[in-house]
Amino acid sequence: MEPLQQGDILKIEKIKHPVLVVSKDFFNTSGEIIGCPIISNSMSGPLHIWVSTENAEGYVQCEQLKLLDLSIRGYKKIDRLPIYEKMNVSDAIQGIFEYI
Numbered sequence: 001m002e003p004l005q006q007g008d009i010l011k012i013e014k015i016k017h018p019v020l021v022v023s024k025d026f027f028n029t030s031g032e033i034i035g036c037p038i039i040s041n042s043m044s045g046p047l048h049i050w051v052s053t054e055n056a057e058g059y060v061q062c063e064q065l066k067l068l069d070l071s072i073r074g075y076k077k078i079d080r081l082p083i084y085e086k087m088n089v090s091d092a093i094q095g096i097f098e099y100i
Helices: 083-097
Strands: 008-012 019-021 032-039 048-052 057-061 066-069 075-080
Touching: 008 032, 048 083
Parallel strands: none
Antiparallel strands: 008 019, 008 075, 019 032, 032 057, 032 066, 048 057
16 A cells, blocks of 8 residues: 555544544654544634545544554545645644744
């Protein structure tokens, strides 16, 4: 299977919502990713970023960062975010950890 990249959208076994890969490409080579769920019935906010692709639509829940070991779960890549949407999500996540 091809390596996962930041911005890939996955359907992961036993997880209800699609998951956006937010970890950097070099990290994803470990078999683990850091991801955020994409939830369609959520509300807008500074940490809920709207994304829309052909196969996934909803709010990325940037505060719901999860480490997922894909070596023990089945998954399928279903889409990929365009760069400008990936940048919006990355900016929101970075804002959680900024000092002042």
